[in-house]
Amino acid sequence: MSAVIFFIAAIGALAGAIGVVTLRNPFYSVLSLVGHLISLSALFLLLRAEFLAAAQVIVYAGAVTVLYVFVVSYVGDGTVPLGPGGLRLRNVSMLFVGMLFVELAIAILGSGLKAIDGKGAPYVLGFGSPESIGEALLTKFLLPFELASLLLLVAAVGAVMLARRRAGGRTLEDIAYDDTRYITPRTLFSGTMAEAVGALHAPPEDPRETARQTAPYVPPSKREPVPTPVADDDAKED
Amino acid sequence: MSSVLTFATVGFAEAWWIQIIKAVIIFLVGFTLVPLALMLDRKLMGRMQMRYGPNRVGPFGALQPMADIGKLLFKQQFRPRTSVGFLFAVAPAISMVCAAGAFAVIPFGNTVDIFGKEVGLYGIDVSIGILFVFAFSALSVYGLMLGGWASGSKYSFLGAMRSAAQLISYEVSMGLSLVGVVITAGTLSLTGIVEAQAGMWFIVPQLVGFLIFLLAAFAETNRPPFDLTEADAELVGGYSTEYGGGRFAAYYAAEYFHLVIASAIAVTMFFGGWMLPFGIDPPQWVDPIVVIVKTVLVVCFFIWARTTFPRPRYDQLMSLGWKILLPLATANALVTAILVVVTH
Numbered sequence: 225m226s227a228v229i230f231f232i233a234a235i236g237a238l239a240g241a242i243g244v245v246t247l248r249n250p251f252y253s254v255l256s257l258v259g260h261l262i263s264l265s266a267l268f269l270l271l272r273a274e275f276l277a278a279a280q281v282i283v284y285a286g287a288v289t290v291l292y293v294f295v296v297s298y299v300g301d302g303t304v305p306l307g308p309g310g311l312r313l314r315n316v317s318m319l320f321v322g323m324l325f326v327e328l329a330i331a332i333l334g335s336g337l338k339a340i341d342g343k344g345a346p347y348v349l350g351f352g353s354p355e356s357i358g359e360a361l362l363t364k365f366l367l368p369f370e371l372a373s374l375l376l377l378v379a380a381v382g383a384v385m386l387a388r389r390r391a392g393g394r395t396l397e398d399i400a401y402d403d404t405r406y407i408t409p410r411t412l413f414s415g416t417m418a419e420a421v422g423a424l425h426a427p428p429e430d431p432r433e434t435a436r437q438t439a440p441y442v443p444p445s446k447r448e449p450v451p452t453p454v455a456d457d458d459a460k461e462d
Numbered sequence: 463m464s465s466v467l468t469f470a471t472v473g474f475a476e477a478w479w480i481q482i483i484k485a486v487i488i489f490l491v492g493f494t495l496v497p498l499a500l501m502l503d504r505k506l507m508g509r510m511q512m513r514y515g516p517n518r519v520g521p522f523g524a525l526q527p528m529a530d531i532g533k534l535l536f537k538q539q540f541r542p543r544t545s546v547g548f549l550f551a552v553a554p555a556i557s558m559v560c561a562a563g564a565f566a567v568i569p570f571g572n573t574v575d576i577f578g579k580e581v582g583l584y585g586i587d588v589s590i591g592i593l594f595v596f597a598f599s600a601l602s603v604y605g606l607m608l609g610g611w612a613s614g615s616k617y618s619f620l621g622a623m624r625s626a627a628q629l630i631s632y633e634v635s636m637g638l639s640l641v642g643v644v645i646t647a648g649t650l651s652l653t654g655i656v657e658a659q660a661g662m663w664f665i666v667p668q669l670v671g672f673l674i675f676l677l678a679a680f681a682e683t684n685r686p687p688f689d690l691t692e693a694d695a696e697l698v699g700g701y702s703t704e705y706g707g708g709r710f711a712a713y714y715a716a717e718y719f720h721l722v723i724a725s726a727i728a729v730t731m732f733f734g735g736w737m738l739p740f741g742i743d744p745p746q747w748v749d750p751i752v753v754i755v756k757t758v759l760v761v762c763f764f765i766w767a768r769t770t771f772p773r774p775r776y777d778q779l780m781s782l783g784w785k786i787l788l789p790l791a792t793a794n795a796l797v798t799a800i801l802v803v804v805t806h
Contacts, residue, residue: 282597290607297623354589
């Protein structure tokens with residue numbers, strides 16, 4: 225029974241990983257990454273690492289990859305095929321893949337092959353449970369754990385700094401902080417509700433825009449004929 | 463016995479045929495509670511709005527959900543020309559499976575003797591307990607997102623993005639709000655948490671956590687007033703705009719399933735599961751009934767809130783989630799941890 229589940233999960237994991245790199249549509253690529261992660265968590269369950277399996281699904285499949293799907297479904301709709309990429313980038317990636325391959329080969333040849341004929345590590349009751357993982361993280365691996373959390377904190381702060389509003393209009397800093405309201409003050413003229421109901425009018429950005437709005441209405445039949453645009457190369461799409 | 467332990471250690475290992483019977487029974491209980499919640503939603507909301515609600519099919523209109531589901535299942539399946547056929551068909555199934563899967567860990571009672579065998583009145587009692595539920599609720603986001611994307615329609619797509627953003631945001635506060643309970647109980651296992659409430663239900667020491675959980679649950683289950691993913695009166699219909707017939711029924715049922723599960727989790731984590739207050743100790747066969755009655759009462763609360771509160775704006779919802787609930791939930795977990803360390 226466990227062998228059957230192992231092979232299903234292993235095939236799923238391999239197929240997902242291959243799909244990530246071979247599929248041309250980025251959306252399907254991310255989806256096969258999700259399949260890969262779920263198969264991996266099934267493998268973790270087989271190793272009786274329930275906590276790792278749940279964390280794998282909640283953190284990676286449920287949060288990180290959802291954000292990938294978010295971005296990819298907004299920008300990559302699959303109609304634009306992935307470009308060939310720069311030659312330098314390709315060389316660098318080749319180098320990294322080669323290094324990774326050599327490293328894995330050393331690891332497998334050095335230790336892994338010995339274990340093929342032997343028996344697997346014995347299962348100790350309670351191994352991989354939330355309690356034992358928490359104990360390991362807070363006693364034996366306290367320093368790496370804290371360093372990793374510090375790294376995550378830095379990354380979060382960096383993301384906030386990169387994503388804050390900068391260009392155009394009023395920014396959040398211009399609006400006095402009022403601790404009685406918890407609503408984010410929106411940048412003005414960015415499609416707020418106040419504009420929608422007509423309580424606020426955006427200043428025209430373009431002077432020609434103002435001219436068109438203030439000019440008296442001329443019915444189309446009495447307008448000056450607009451010269452037909454000369455066909456250029458871009459017009460081929462039509 | 464070793465074949466039972468193939469997957470993960472369960473708190474109480476049982477023979478495979480007992481597991482199969484239990485799976486069927488739990489599935490049946492789940493799919494009985496879903497139409498019940500649907501019916502209750504319509505009838506109770508009708509009464510609260512001074513009308514009768516559905517009263518044509520069956521006695522007091524009790525068979526209305528059956529009629530609805532029957533009608534939806536027999537409708538012709540159609541899809542937009544721009545949709546991605548495979549994903550379009552699979553997405554509602556993902557929603558349904560994730561909703562039903564989370565139901566497996568809800569405990570309806572402790573282990574009981576049935577024909578000389580000890581049987582736990584729950585699907586499985588995994589050591590990760592509540593994380594199992596969160597894993598499934600994390601995956602259910604894909605049901606909505608794939609459905610919205612595969613519809614090939616801008617309305618569906620934007621609706622799906624809205625709902626995904628909402629679900630991800632509130633998952634964080636929801637998870638953190640339950641950390642206090644887990645710390646107090648000292649275990650993640652749901653049966654363990656219920657047993658830890660023998661003296662006092664966790665709603666008393668973890669009131670803040672409960673309120674955060676409740677607010678987050680409204681957003682997680684797409685219930686009004688936080689039903690910004692559908693917002694019937696404002697949007698075209700969110701991620702399920704292009705769906706009809708059986709597939710729409712799957713989405714609809716999954717939503718009510720999430721409601722039932724959120725209520726059952728609230729009962730398990732905060733209202734003492736199968737326990738009764740004031741030291742009343744009924745015979746053990748009453749336990750599942752106690753859990754189901756409590757769950758239905760919490761469902762009634764969700765419906766009550768639906769008829770009472772207006773819907774906030776989307777940015778208000780997001781601000782509430784990230785700026786109020788998340789810091790509050792973190793503080794709650796921290797204070798609970800400190801108190802537990804000090805008192806022990």
